[in-house]
Amino acid sequence: MNSIKKKLSRYLSISISILLVSILLATDISVDTWISSEFDRAMTNKASLLETLVEEDEQEVDFDFAGEFMPEFEGKENPEYYQLWHKNKVFEKSDTLALFEVNELPRLTVNLGESKFKNITLPDGRSGRMI
The missing domain is CATH 1.20.5 (Single alpha-helices involved in coiled-coils or other helix-helix interfaces)
Known part of the structure; x- marks a missing residue:
């Protein structure tokens, strides 16, 4: 009991x-x-x-990036990445993408003025997010 x-x-x-x-x-x-x-x-x-940092006129698009002010896009340890498209072609990407065999980021299709987040595998194999 x-x-x-x-x-x-x-x-x-x-x-x-x-x-x-x-x-x-x-x-x-x-x-x-x-x-x-x-x-x-x-x-x-x-x-x-x-x-x-993007300037656009009727003839061209210019990206005025200076790596010394954003070293996360230049270094080899825990790098960050960016890739910019214009007229459905890549016109600029971070130097850190050149360090890896896979050196392209996927492209998201979004409407003007909107943003979308997506989980991806980064070029260095880490899990990451893109906007």
Whole structure:
């Protein structure tokens, strides 16, 4: 026969365990969501910064990029990548893409003024996101 004390202890232990696991799971999901949205926002800001370096007139498109101000697109350790298209052709891409056998990024089709995020495998084999 189980005593009331044993039953109560078991019930409280199970209840507290379920409560703690639920709280930790909710915290983990909310932190992951927050980190992902912050990363997407930082990536959007960086893409907007690169966008300001593009000048277009009737004859040509010019990209006024200086690697010393954005070394993440120049280095070999944990490199970042960009690739710009004009008239369905690549007209500029980061030097870091030349370091790898796969040196093209996939192209996303989006409407003017919109952006889309996509999970991809980066040229160096890491998991990444593109905008």
